[in-house]
Structures are given as C-alpha cells and as structure tokens.
Amino acid sequence: MIELNLPVTEAQIRDLNVGDEVSLNGIMVTGRDTAHTWMIDEKPDEVRELLKGSVLYHCGPVVKHENDEWSFVAAGPTTSIREEPYQGDIIKEYGIRGVMGKGGMGGKTLQALTDHGAVYLHAVGGAATILAQSVKKVHGVIKLEEFGVPEAMWIIEVEGFKAVVTMDSKGHSLHAKIKENSEAVAKKLIGIN
C-alpha cells in the first residue's frame, strides 16, 4: 500500500505503476459530467488551486446536511468513460495528478497521463459505505445550486481512501492488458481465432 498525501508532486506520480494500491490522504474534489463541461467551457479559476497536484474524483455522492455541516453518506465511484472527451484537456489545464472513478478511460486520457504526469485511480464499485467513511470532512461545495447534489464539485478531505492505479503515466493501462489476455482465453474456450 502506497500512501499518497495530496497535493502530490509529479515525481511521486511518475513513480507509480499499474497494479499499485494506494491510500489517499488530503484534499480532493469530486466532479461528474456537468463539472467537466463547465471546466472546459468556462475554465473557471476558483477550482485551480484546489485541483493543482490533487485528484479529481468521478463521484455523485449521497450527502447529509445536519447542523449546518455536510457529510458524505455514500461515495462510490461512477463510470469514468463518459468524461473521455474532456479529461485530457482538463488534466493539462488544471495540473491534476490523478483522476479517480471506475471502469477506466480511453486512449486520449492515457496519452494525457503520459504527457502531463498523472494517473488513473480505480476505486471499488459498490463499496459506497466504506468509501464514505474515508471522507473525514466536507470543506465546501462549488456550484451546488446550479448543478445539484450529485453533479456539484465537493471539496473533501479524505483519510486512507483506497484505490488501485489502473492507468499509469508510462502508457500502461491495466484495462487494456486484462482485456487482451481475457480475449485470448475466451477465443480458445470458444474455439475461434
């Protein structure tokens, strides 16, 4: 298990390899579809400091609002591939070092990870309760009114948030490799080539 304290340096990220298990500590930001188009279209400055060297988490949380404080109740990852058209440009623009979600991403993002020094982190789908417990504090929220709860950008402080590196900054994608291997086995079992 590799501990990563956010924000991280480019060197720390370039050291990571596909298959590495990491535990995240520090401040990161959530963002889904609306947040991605917003960052592309308007290049907002208010998220710059937050995202620099940190992680953008593809997550639409279930949140609770009690005594004027927000907390995360369920915080599993959502499918990342929907952000494929935007992700590479956002990594470049904001100096993000990690993108986290589930299912992996495509070639354009993989190229951006190599070019700018970032990784794709895969969180465990369905582990909503435990992942929410790793969110120790909600520091704030951006565009809550306009985007709604799942799509807003939540600024969260995490401790021991577990994920696996499935795309690194050296051009390797675990998803591509697993698929290639499983295809070879499947073809053999099926009897086609």
Add this chain to the structure above:
Amino acid sequence: MSPHFDKATLVDAVLELIRKTSTQLPRDVIAAMEKGIANEEEGSPAKSVLSFMLKNAIEAETNSTPICQDTGTNIYFITIPVGVSMRMVEDAIIEATKLATKKTYLRPNSVDPVTGVNTGDNTGIMAPFIHFEEGDRPELKIDLALKGGGCENVSDQYKLPDTRLKAGRNLEGVYKCIVDAIHNAQGLGCAPGVVGIGIGGDRASGMIQAKKQLFRKLTDINPNPELAELESKLYTDLNTLGIGPMGFGGNTTVLSVKIGTVHRLPASFFVSISYMCWADRRHSMVMDEKGVRYD
C-alpha cells in the same frame, strides 16, 4: 380455506424485506466471496479488493445503510395463495417502496424516459417490477432482488446460430455465448458476478427466466444433470478468463452460474444472460397465518 392478510401488516413486512435486501448481503454470497479471497494470491489487488467489498458489506449491515448507492431495479417474484388479491399485494409493495425511499434504504432511481423526470420515490410504469404466480400453499412468498445499472448494462442476449462465435443451436453454442458475454463485460458490472441464464423462450420470457435464476442459492445444484454439468463447467472456465474483481485481474471473475430453460419456438433459439454484480442483493419473506419469516 385461503388465509387473510391485511394490507398494513403487509406494508410493514415488505418495508423490512426492502431494508434487509438493501443492507444485508446474503450468507451464501458472503461464503462465495470468502472462497474467492482464499483463491487469490497473497498481496494481489484481487485479494484486497474482495476483502474490501466484504468489509463494506459487513459495515453496511451493521449500520443498516445500503451496500451500494445504486439500489437498482427492484424485482419482485411473488407466489400468491388462492384467494388473495394481487392488487392488494401490489398496492402494499408500492407503498412500502415509497416509505423505503424516504428512509434512504433505496435511492430515488425511477426516471421517465420521455421527460427525464425522476419520480423521486422509485415508483412508475412497471416500477417496481412485479411478477405473480399462484401457489398451492396457504402462504404468500415474496422474493426481492435489487439489481444495479452497472451490471444490467453488461447483461446481454444472443440468438443462435451465431456465425462469429461458430455457435450452433445446442448447449455447446450456449456455452460459447456465455463465455463471449462475460469477456465483453470485463469488470464493468462490478465483478465478480453471478450469472443468470435463460435458454430458449422469446426475448422477454428468456430474460425473465435468466433473472429468476438469480434467486437460486449459490450452492444450489441444478436438478437437470446436463445443466448442472454446464453450470459447473462455466463456473470453472469463466474463472480462467483472468478478469477478476472489478476487472483488476485474478481468479475470481464469477461467483456462480445458474441456468434455466424456457420452451422455445422451432424458429428461435435465444440465450439470455442476466449479470448480477458482487453486491448480489436478494432476500425473501414468507407470510402465513402465523406471521412473517425472512430467509
């Protein structure tokens, strides 16, 4: 004589069934996950991811919170005794569903495909999905499964013969379709999955049979010896695909394979595959004159 059930009692009973299903992973699924953990290499992501999933399930049960935030399509299979009103049972389920959403056992998950509006309470056209059968015993049996979108999206249906797979209209052809479907799914349905299969029928009845298979205990052995053999062969072979938990690689790609059949038309041969994620949430309740029992 047919038993009498009053609606208020039934609403309470179904609400508890929903709570149990959303927050408690069935014992046989936990056992299958434990077996998976034992089969993975020490220090591998597969082993730690499986352990993490189990830990999450235990935590969810302790806190009575949903195992996964996607509480999915609510699928009911009901065996109703002679003389009990289906409409009363349906009304009770709808009421319990609304209450369960308020109590956050269920996430609001029912969207009008035309307007895009979420009803906010998990009800709507054919939502929840309820299938009735009449039984011989003086009891009401309700099976419930919560099936998320990720795993539903990787479910599939094949039509035999299939030229690409060189699959004919026989059990060998069926085998090939299933291997292909599980390879295509990779980790996207939150592997390791439970695979329900319906052979035959039309496109609808075949898929219903596939979904019905998901209610069988994972340890259950098919009474048809040929299908029992196919289930066990598929379980072994699919776990050699190397996809593993969440698609991170490993020996645990599926937890179980369950096959049912439906008589088909001479002209059609469908293979319907319903993929259920590791968060295989299903429970059942039986209600009779004496009260309610949960499995």
